[in-house]
Amino acid sequence: MKGVIVNQSDRSLELSDIAEPEIKQGELLIKVSHAGVNRTDIATREGKSGYASNPVLGVEVAGTVAEAYGSSFFSPGDRVMGLVYGGGYAEYAVMPADRAMTIPESLSFMEAAAIPEVFLTAYQTLYWIGKLQKQETVLIHAGASGVGTAAIQLAKQLSDAKVIVTAGSTRKLDFCRELGADILINYKTQAFDEEVLKATDGEGADLILDFIGADYWDKNLASIKNEGRWVLIGVLGGGELEKVNLMSIMSKYIQLTGTLLTPRSDVYKAELSQEFIKAAGTYLEQTSIRPVIDVTFPLEKANEAHQHMEDNRNIGKIILSMPPVEK
Amino acid sequence: MKGVIVNQSDRSLELSDIAEPEIKQGELLIKVSHAGVNRTDIATREGKSGYASNPVLGVEVAGTVAEAYGSSFFSPGDRVMGLVYGGGYAEYAVMPADRAMTIPESLSFMEAAAIPEVFLTAYQTLYWIGKLQKQETVLIHAGASGVGTAAIQLAKQLSDAKVIVTAGSTRKLDFCRELGADILINYKTQAFDEEVLKATDGEGADLILDFIGADYWDKNLASIKNEGRWVLIGVLGGGELEKVNLMSIMSKYIQLTGTLLTPRSDVYKAELSQEFIKAAGTYLEQTSIRPVIDVTFPLEKANEAHQHMEDNRNIGKIILSMPPVEK
Numbered sequence: 001m002k003g004v005i006v007n008q009s010d011r012s013l014e015l016s017d018i019a020e021p022e023i024k025q026g027e028l029l030i031k032v033s034h035a036g037v038n039r040t041d042i043a044t045r046e047g048k049s050g051y052a053s054n055p056v057l058g059v060e061v062a063g064t065v066a067e068a069y070g071s072s073f074f075s076p077g078d079r080v081m082g083l084v085y086g087g088g089y090a091e092y093a094v095m096p097a098d099r100a101m102t103i104p105e106s107l108s109f110m111e112a113a114a115i116p117e118v119f120l121t122a123y124q125t126l127y128w129i130g131k132l133q134k135q136e137t138v139l140i141h142a143g144a145s146g147v148g149t150a151a152i153q154l155a156k157q158l159s160d161a162k163v164i165v166t167a168g169s170t171r172k173l174d175f176c177r178e179l180g181a182d183i184l185i186n187y188k189t190q191a192f193d194e195e196v197l198k199a200t201d202g203e204g205a206d207l208i209l210d211f212i213g214a215d216y217w218d219k220n221l222a223s224i225k226n227e228g229r230w231v232l233i234g235v236l237g238g239g240e241l242e243k244v245n246l247m248s249i250m251s252k253y254i255q256l257t258g259t260l261l262t263p264r265s266d267v268y269k270a271e272l273s274q275e276f277i278k279a280a281g282t283y284l285e286q287t288s289i290r291p292v293i294d295v296t297f298p299l300e301k302a303n304e305a306h307q308h309m310e311d312n313r314n315i316g317k318i319i320l321s322m323p324p325v326e327k
Numbered sequence: 328m329k330g331v332i333v334n335q336s337d338r339s340l341e342l343s344d345i346a347e348p349e350i351k352q353g354e355l356l357i358k359v360s361h362a363g364v365n366r367t368d369i370a371t372r373e374g375k376s377g378y379a380s381n382p383v384l385g386v387e388v389a390g391t392v393a394e395a396y397g398s399s400f401f402s403p404g405d406r407v408m409g410l411v412y413g414g415g416y417a418e419y420a421v422m423p424a425d426r427a428m429t430i431p432e433s434l435s436f437m438e439a440a441a442i443p444e445v446f447l448t449a450y451q452t453l454y455w456i457g458k459l460q461k462q463e464t465v466l467i468h469a470g471a472s473g474v475g476t477a478a479i480q481l482a483k484q485l486s487d488a489k490v491i492v493t494a495g496s497t498r499k500l501d502f503c504r505e506l507g508a509d510i511l512i513n514y515k516t517q518a519f520d521e522e523v524l525k526a527t528d529g530e531g532a533d534l535i536l537d538f539i540g541a542d543y544w545d546k547n548l549a550s551i552k553n554e555g556r557w558v559l560i561g562v563l564g565g566g567e568l569e570k571v572n573l574m575s576i577m578s579k580y581i582q583l584t585g586t587l588l589t590p591r592s593d594v595y596k597a598e599l600s601q602e603f604i605k606a607a608g609t610y611l612e613q614t615s616i617r618p619v620i621d622v623t624f625p626l627e628k629a630n631e632a633h634q635h636m637e638d639n640r641n642i643g644k645i646i647l648s649m650p651p652v653e654k
Contacts, residue, residue, distance in 0.1 A: 213573045235573050244568040246540045249585035250559055256583045258576035 002323060003056040003090030004302045006045050013045060013089075013302040018056065021087060021094045028074055028095045029067040034113035034296070035088040036060040037305045037318040038146075039234070040262045044086075045306065049262075057302075058088020059262055061095070062103060062112035063322075071097040079103040081112040083120065083261075083269050089302060091323050098270040101277045104285040114291035114317035115284070116273070118146035121261050122154050123276045125209050125231045129257050136206040137162040139196055139223055140181075141216065142236065144172035144315045149179055149292040151209055156180035157283050164199055166192050168312075175315050179292070193222035204228060214238030221248055232258045292316025299323070329650060330383040330417030331629045333372050340372060340416075340629040345383065348414060348421045355401055355422045356394040361440035361623070362415040363387040364632045364645040365473075366561070367589045371413075372633065376589075384629075385415020386589055388422070389430060389439035390649075398424040406430040408439040410447065410596050412589075416629060418650050425597040428604045431612040441618035441644035442611070443600070445473035448588045449481050450603045452536055452558045456584050463533040464489040466523055466550055467508075468543065469563065471499035471642045476506055476619040478536055483507035484610050491526055493519050495639075502642050506619070520549035531555060541565030554580045560587070619643025626650070 003018040023029045035058045043049040044057055062081040068074045080100040087093045103112040125147075126132045138155050142148045143165030155161040157180070164183040165176045173184040183199045185192045196205055204225035210216065215237025224230055249256065261269075283289035294314035297305040298321050305318050330345040350356045362385045370376040371384055389408040395401045407427040414420045430439040452474075453459045465482050469475045470492030482488040484507070491510040492503045500511040512522045523532055531552035537543065542564025551557055576583065588596075610616035621641035624632040625648050632645050 232573060232577055235577070239572060239574045241571040241573060242569065244571050245566060246559060246562050246568060246585070247566045249583070250562070250587050251585070251590070253586050254584070256576070257581070258573070258578070259580050260577050263578070 001091040002299065003087075004058070004299060005055045006047075006057065011045055011047065013057070013306065015300050015302070018090070020092050023067060023069050023094050025070045026097055027069055028065050028071065028080065028097050028100055030061055030063040030080065030084075030093050030095055031066045032061045032063040032088065032091055032093050032322045033109035034062050034322065035093075035299075035320045036113050036117055037302075037309055037320060038117050039309065041089075042306055042310060054086025056087045056090050058086065058090070058093070058320075059083060060113065060116040061088045061093050062109045062115075063093070065100075066092065068097065073097065074100060079109070079112070081116055082273055083116050085262075089299060089320060096266055096270065099266070099273040101273055104281060106285055106287055107291070110296060110319055110321065111291045111293065113319050114146075114293050117261065118150040118317065119154070119280065119291075120269075120272050120276055121147045121233065122150035122209075123279070124261060124272055125233055125259060126151055126154055126159075126207070127279075128272070129259055130207045130209070130229050130231050132159050132161060132207055134159050135161060137164065137200055137225075138207040138209065139164045139166075139205040140209045141166050142211045142234075143167045143176040143181060143184075145211065146292070146314075146317045147209070147211065147233070148176070149316050152176060152179045152181050153289045154280065157289050158279060162199075164196055164205060172315055191219070192216075193219040196223040200225070207231070209233065212237035214241050217241055217244070221252070221254075224252065224254060227253045228255070230254055230256045232256060233260070294318055296321050328418040329626065330414075331385070331626060332382045333374075333384065338372055338374065340384070340633065342627050342629070345417070347419050350394060350396050350421050352397045353424055354396055355392050355398065355407065355424050355427055357388055357390040357407065357411075357420050357422055358393045359388045359390040359415065359418055359420050359649045360436035361389050361649065362420075362626075362647045363440050363444055364629075364636055364647060365444050366636065368416075369633055369637060381413025383414045383417050385413065385417070385420070385647075386410055387440065387443040388415045388420050389436045389442075390420070392427075393419065395424065400424065401427060406436070406439070408443055409600060410443050410588075416626060416647060423593055423597065426593070426600040428600055431608060433612055433614055434618070437623060437646055437648065438618045438620065440646050441473075441620050444588065445477040445644065446481070446607065446618075447596075447599050447603055448474045448560065449477035449536075450606070451588060451599055452560055452586060453478055453481055453486075453534070454606075455599070456586055457534045457536070457556050457558050459486050459488060459534055461486050462488060464491065464527055464552075465534040465536065466491045466493075466532040467536045468493050469538045469561075470494045470503040470508060470511075472538065473619070473641075473644045474536075474538065474560070475503070476643050479503055479506045479508050480616045481607065484616050485606060489526075491523055491532060499642055518546070519543075520546040523550040527552070534558070536560065539564035541568045544568055544571070548575055548579070548581075551579065551581060555582070557581055557583045559583060559585045621645055623648050
């Protein structure tokens, strides 16, 4: 079958002929229709993520069950989406059955491939870690990113939260408003901490989803409420802080939690997938929550897809479609 | 009445004649028998804590109710202990009735004065913030300090936890063992992170109580389990961190929470006091949990008491006794 692996000499992506994967008890073999592109794939391509044991890239797919080994729930032909542990950029991929999610009928495979990674990350950070409560205020950075667009919708629809977003252009902010965001901040022209305080009577946000890290540290500190929860899920603005005043964390009683999704255990991913689809499945079915897709590339253009993400040009997800066009 | 205030010119403590405080609805006037000395008092003396509006130092007392305004629970003559918001180093102090705790009969006033601040801090950090579960592993730094000695006992008695402590001398570590600590680490002669990993099959501690801050940062990172909780309650080893790698917090899924007790709200202190005495009162009554007292100074020697704490010579609490010796 065709699959995308990393050329170790120049760190580019190569479409190659590789062996079809084999499944074990409890696993599904998926005929992949579409796969999502994620920043963790870029890190893997660059050789920076230590957990990718599968030479084929890709952590999420949507497709059809080709084979089910010991699953009482799924049968060949079922439409499923979900997380894979590498191997998504290929015609066939292996997925543990307990984390596979049935694709709502209203969604195409392309749309379904845009769901697992960003919606599960958003759900994990908002609810499992961030403990978002009804009508609280949440500050979501990179609002037009994949996780950002998922988090805006979940926070509004499931929790009627007051959603404050930052993004770097009017186009992106307008899109966030369409998804339900209440307060829109252009970080290039506005001091976001001042805007957050204005929007919260000087109190700050109950919860911050932080994909940025170092560059936003001081302003996040100023934007968070006393006893606020701050979830660190990305370091797009740098991973190294020069100076941290620990007293500032103590005096505001801040809870800072770091997280990643990809290296989590199988059990964790299964429980998260099951809880997410229970909480949000109806909304997806009724399209009141919807995946946001920026662009779809054919698998053979995986390099362009990565470049597109690295340029931060996307609003929502970048998707790869299978099978590649044969030449 | 006599009370201790700060001489603003040389930042020393002065025993002065001051007006007796007046109480409002819901408050108790306490004839103070003993008051505890705390690091927050040193910060106040140095002009470094911004919350001390009362010119008289002291955040905890034990004594007799002299007057109760609108309390259906307490009457004059009752023996009580609890947190005050400044004003403890004096013959009379004001305490909101809803945070006053009845002194167990087995305890003297001197012993009772050693309880509120350190046991409430230990309870807050172990349970409200640290969510300690039965038989988890907790790393308690400064094990022979006031909060350390309280935390060791609570973690053992209430949660049957595996308690790992650090301290700087064999004398201090022997004392921690008597209180129930399981693993004793001399931070001056041993690398505590290596010892913690040895004691936990390489997994690390579920919970860290960190009074140290900057000096222990990297070793705490190495000592904590994946998804561990790290409660930051002091910066004895420096409050300013240089070069923090945020990815290290993300990749271990660490939850870091800062906290302080003294500036918390009245409601918070009342709820904490009530829950603590419900959880630990019987143990205190039966002396299976006991306050640890290092030394008692008369009120007039408050300067010596502070110096004793600053020299880190104490095991357990430093107490002031009232009334001062009249000259």
